[in-house]
Amino acid sequence: MQYLSTRGNAPAQTFSQILLGGLAPDGGLYLPIEYPKVSGAELDAWRKLSYADLAFELLKKFATDIPEADLKALTQKTYTADVYRNVRQGDDPSQITPLHVLEERDGTQVILQALSNGPTLAFKDMAMQLLGNLFEYALDKQHAELNIFGATSGDTGSAAEYAMRGKRGIRVFMLSPHKKMSAFQTAQMFSLQDPNIFNLAVEGVFDDCQDMVKAVSNDLEFKARQKIGTVNSINWARVVAQVVYYFRGYLSATTRNEQKVSFTVPSGNFGNICAGHIARMMGLPIDKLVVATNENDVLDEFFRTGVYRVRKSAETYHTTSPSMDISKASNFERFVYDLLGRDAERVNALFRKVETHGGFDLSGKNGSDGGEFAKVEQFGFESGRSEHADRVATIRDVHAKYGIMIDTHTADGVKVAREHLTPGVPMIVLETALPAKFNETIREALGRDAERPVGFENIEALPQRFTVMPADVQKVKAFIAEHTGL
Numbered sequence: 001m002q003y004l005s006t007r008g009n010a011p012a013q014t015f016s017q018i019l020l021g022g023l024a025p026d027g028g029l030y031l032p033i034e035y036p037k038v039s040g041a042e043l044d045a046w047r048k049l050s051y052a053d054l055a056f057e058l059l060k061k062f063a064t065d066i067p068e069a070d071l072k073a074l075t076q077k078t079y080t081a082d083v084y085r086n087v088r089q090g091d092d093p094s095q096i097t098p099l100h101v102l103e104e105r106d107g108t109q110v111i112l113q114a115l116s117n118g119p120t121l122a123f124k125d126m127a128m129q130l131l132g133n134l135f136e137y138a139l140d141k142q143h144a145e146l147n148i149f150g151a152t153s154g155d156t157g158s159a160a161e162y163a164m165r166g167k168r169g170i171r172v173f174m175l176s177p178h179k180k181m182s183a184f185q186t187a188q189m190f191s192l193q194d195p196n197i198f199n200l201a202v203e204g205v206f207d208d209c210q211d212m213v214k215a216v217s218n219d220l221e222f223k224a225r226q227k228i229g230t231v232n233s234i235n236w237a238r239v240v241a242q243v244v245y246y247f248r249g250y251l252s253a254t255t256r257n258e259q260k261v262s263f264t265v266p267s268g269n270f271g272n273i274c275a276g277h278i279a280r281m282m283g284l285p286i287d288k289l290v291v292a293t294n295e296n297d298v299l300d301e302f303f304r305t306g307v308y309r310v311r312k313s314a315e316t317y318h319t320t321s322p323s324m325d326i327s328k329a330s331n332f333e334r335f336v337y338d339l340l341g342r343d344a345e346r347v348n349a350l351f352r353k354v355e356t357h358g359g360f361d362l363s364g365k366n367g368s369d370g371g372e373f374a375k376v377e378q379f380g381f382e383s384g385r386s387e388h389a390d391r392v393a394t395i396r397d398v399h400a401k402y403g404i405m406i407d408t409h410t411a412d413g414v415k416v417a418r419e420h421l422t423p424g425v426p427m428i429v430l431e432t433a434l435p436a437k438f439n440e441t442i443r444e445a446l447g448r449d450a451e452r453p454v455g456f457e458n459i460e461a462l463p464q465r466f467t468v469m470p471a472d473v474q475k476v477k478a479f480i481a482e483h484t485g486l
């Protein structure tokens with residue numbers, strides 16, 4: 001299996017060649033030359049597989065240059081009941097992503113798929129835990145090392161740290177805005193005592209952290225000497241790892257391949273739902289893929305109108321589902337590439353226009369950049385939007401009716417899912433975080449604290465290990481160099 005850039009100006013690569021990288025050299029994103037197809041016989045055989053075995057079957061179609069025995073060992077080591085142990089009472093952790101039927105509406109089941117039982121209580125662990133093991137494996141083979149450098153305002157940074165802690169050949173340097181994350185999120189990251197994890201608390205806001213990451217990635221000499229890498233959501237291996245739970249969700253919710261299901265996905269950077277799109281392209285019987293956004297509705301706007309318009313910082317809102325607070329969706333280019341019939345030249349032109357004009361228009365109206373919006377339906381996409389008041393009402397409603405506490409992001413998903421039901425087609429809502437991470441809104445909705453999984457009761461009281469830094473890129477570079485010794 002070879003991979004091409006969505007912008008068409010980069011050489012074809014293997015899975016291992018793109019594993020440790022981010023963007024293609026031409027600024028595009030990598031996709032396989034064609035999506036592997038899954039047959040009905042395969043789906044039948046996969047119904048009874050464990051999550052780890054299913055992950056192996058899917059991964060081997062994409063990572064064709066890694067020996068199968070090695071892939072098998074990596075997936076077995078990653079998807080265990082011990083790693084994904086933070087399940088709700090009564091759930092079986094060996095299922096890894098258990099389903100909960102919430103309700104039956106108009107002959108349609110609304111089902112929650114739990115994806116947030118990993119070490120950081122958010123769905124990013126589903127892919128990041130595998131990435132940690134893949135990275136360690138690849139670096140071992142190349143006798144190489146890698147220093148992951150990034151910025152976080154919450155979920156991504158902690159998922160990366162918990163995936164990379166204690167891994168040979170890897171260090172993580174993670175910037176976060178000092179005293180701006182929730183006490184729970186801060187404790188999750190800063191309580192890690194592993195010597196290969198470095199938390200840098202920056203005296204500034206998240207944008208200052210991101211600016212420093214950009215400055216470092218533009219300093220090619222420093223980047224090369226310090227062996228700097230990233231683990232952001234455009235990483236192809238992360239997307240592939242996410243394809244697995246769409247298959248698992250479908251296979252668990254159905255008994256025959258003639259049945260279809262739909263998915264609703266709380267979305268920000270379009271990484272999660274992009275994996276759903278790929279599963280559908282591979283032949284998984286998915287009816288609709290519903291994008292749920294919060295007040296930051298760039299994606300909802302596109303899927304309603306065909307206009308993609310990235311937001312300025314002043315138009316990017318801080319909401320109570322903060323992991324969806326985005327101004328543009330970094331994985332969206334992968335879908336646009338397929339929507340345009342894989343015309344890399346046009347993708348290139350459209351995303352250059354994003355840089356120069358802040359967006360593009362595929363509505364087909366006079367003066368637009370094309371009419372492909374009309375084809376969106378063929379790809380199953382629909383969308384909806386949810387606001388703070390919807391979130392609070394949905395958390396309250398789901399708790400009152402079903403005794404299940406959901407987090408703010410998942411609440412956005414349930415709200416939008418209920419507006420997109422098709423009679424007879426089960427709707428699976430992906431649960432992207434556990435409520436313990438967003439206690440303030442749970443208190444607002446339910447007048448009580450969120451449940452905490454065993455072992456998280458007192459994490460705020462654990463000793464913390466972090467370094468406070470001014471928002472000064474020279475100081476950050478000096479810190480990295482001092483700790484890598486490179």
Ligand SMILES: *Cc1c(COP(=O)(O)O)cnc(C)c1O
Nearest residue numbers: 155268269270271272323432433
């Ligand atoms: C990252 C995240 C999202 C958004 O996922 P994308 O892949 O960026 O669309 C939604 N909910 C939670 C809790 C997250 O951490």
